[in-house]
Amino acid sequence: MKTELVYFISVFLAMAVAMNSCQKQSRSDKNKTSTREVKIDIRRELFGKTSGEETVDLYTLTNDNGLKVQIMSYGATVVSLEVPDRNGKFADVALGYDTFKEYVKGKAYFGATVGRYANRIAKGRFTLNGVEYKLAINDGENHLHGGNKGFDKVIWEGEPFKQEGAVGVKFTYLSKDGEEGYPGNLSCTVVYTLTDSNELKISYEAVTDKPTPINLTNHTYFNLAGQGNGDILSHELIINADKFTPVDEGLIPTGEIRSVKNTPMDFTHPMTIGSRIDQVKGGYDHNYVLNSGGNSLALAARVYEPTSGRIMEVYTTEPGVQFYTGNFLNGVSGKQGKIYYKHHGFTLETQHFPDSPNRPNFPSTILNPGEKYIQLTIYKFSLSQNRIQK
Numbered sequence: 001m002k003t004e005l006v007y008f009i010s011v012f013l014a015m016a017v018a019m020n021s022c023q024k025q026s027r028s029d030k031n032k033t034s035t036r037e038v039k040i041d042i043r044r045e046l047f048g049k050t051s052g053e054e055t056v057d058l059y060t061l062t063n064d065n066g067l068k069v070q071i072m073s074y075g076a077t078v079v080s081l082e083v084p085d086r087n088g089k090f091a092d093v094a095l096g097y098d099t100f101k102e103y104v105k106g107k108a109y110f111g112a113t114v115g116r117y118a119n120r121i122a123k124g125r126f127t128l129n130g131v132e133y134k135l136a137i138n139d140g141e142n143h144l145h146g147g148n149k150g151f152d153k154v155i156w157e158g159e160p161f162k163q164e165g166a167v168g169v170k171f172t173y174l175s176k177d178g179e180e181g182y183p184g185n186l187s188c189t190v191v192y193t194l195t196d197s198n199e200l201k202i203s204y205e206a207v208t209d210k211p212t213p214i215n216l217t218n219h220t221y222f223n224l225a226g227q228g229n230g231d232i233l234s235h236e237l238i239i240n241a242d243k244f245t246p247v248d249e250g251l252i253p254t255g256e257i258r259s260v261k262n263t264p265m266d267f268t269h270p271m272t273i274g275s276r277i278d279q280v281k282g283g284y285d286h287n288y289v290l291n292s293g294g295n296s297l298a299l300a301a302r303v304y305e306p307t308s309g310r311i312m313e314v315y316t317t318e319p320g321v322q323f324y325t326g327n328f329l330n331g332v333s334g335k336q337g338k339i340y341y342k343h344h345g346f347t348l349e350t351q352h353f354p355d356s357p358n359r360p361n362f363p364s365t366i367l368n369p370g371e372k373y374i375q376l377t378i379y380k381f382s383l384s385q386n387r388i389q390k
């Protein structure tokens with residue numbers, strides 16, 4: 001990855017380093033989870049500049065086990081995520097690009113923070129308190145992922161921090177009243193925290209001065225065999241959802257909440273992603289209605305990649321998760337010369353349901369002045385020798 005300037009931010013705990021070198025010894029003896037130098041660390045470096053000469057920073061967070069995540073301030077975007085396999089070999093499990101310029105041109109939302117409204121709003125219209133709002137139309141006749149210049153295409157203000165057993169970056173962004181057609185000044189925070197328990201926590205908060213819909217998520221495409229290492233069809237998946245929201249041709253929910261039972265949508269028991277994908281037109285691109293109801297932090301999904309032994313669990317406070325199998329990847333030139341084709345990555349975007357502002361039977365996505373939007377999602381990594389169990 002090219003960098004023009006490197007400047008360290010203060011982070012590294014003398015104690016953590018000392019403890020770490022002892023732990024490193026026992027870790028490599030015990031279970032060989034890591035073979036490389038590890039220390040809790042945060043770095044910030046310049047990743048690129050926008051056409052308006054704004055600087056884009058790249059933060060590199062490393063935990064005590066050597067897991068490494070890189071996040072850039074443009075779109076508060078996950079650029080890479082290095083996780084070990086069962087032999088201690090690290091691989092980058094997130095799809096993306098090598099350079100900032102490619103992110104600006106890219107259309108896949110690799111790793112990005114998506115907002116003000118993740119997924120689609122039918123015809124880019126909704127009525128709130130008797131007023132009809134018209135949003136940017138950027139996906140056929142619909143509004144997708146916040147419009148032409150969504151939260152994935154703006155610069156977020158980053159502030160690195162360290163905590164006991166964790167490092168992170170807090171990103172803030174003020175979305176102005178009228179931006180992409182949305183009402184109200186919306187002040188947003190996205191905090192990424194990498195813990196020594198191998199969790200990437202993403203917590204979101206927002207407040208507004210006018211009622212507005214809001215639905216924030218992260219759009220990382222994963223391939224647990226390593227980015228660019230073929231398709232994700234042999235990954236095994238569980239989604240804790242008995243229901244999903246069927247969609248029409250334009251991928252807009254019909255409003256129905258349907259059982260997954262006896263359909264290829266059913267991932268309530270571990271199934272490989274590819275086992276029934278041929279029966280789903282175009283591949284999976286659906287919102288699952290989580291059994292938790294979004295009432296508290298709960299396990300939404302678990303994914304296991306058999307050749308590497310990597311497991312990823314997704315916990316969220318949200319009521320839904322968009323399971324998308326990279327159906328529109330059509331030979332995208334990705335990192336390190338890899339080319340991404342259809343189904344070479346999947347996303348598990350924790351969220352409220354698509355088109356909720358037009359669907360009174362879906363959980364509300366309206367944030368009012370005086371209220372606080374809060375969502376927490378955790379991607380947790382571990383290893384297994386065997387198939388995953390429910």
Ligand code: BGC
Nearest residue numbers: 107108109251285322324328
């Ligand atoms: C949507 C897809 C869309 C993709 C864009 C996903 O969240 O569900 O329909 O094509 O984002 O990369």
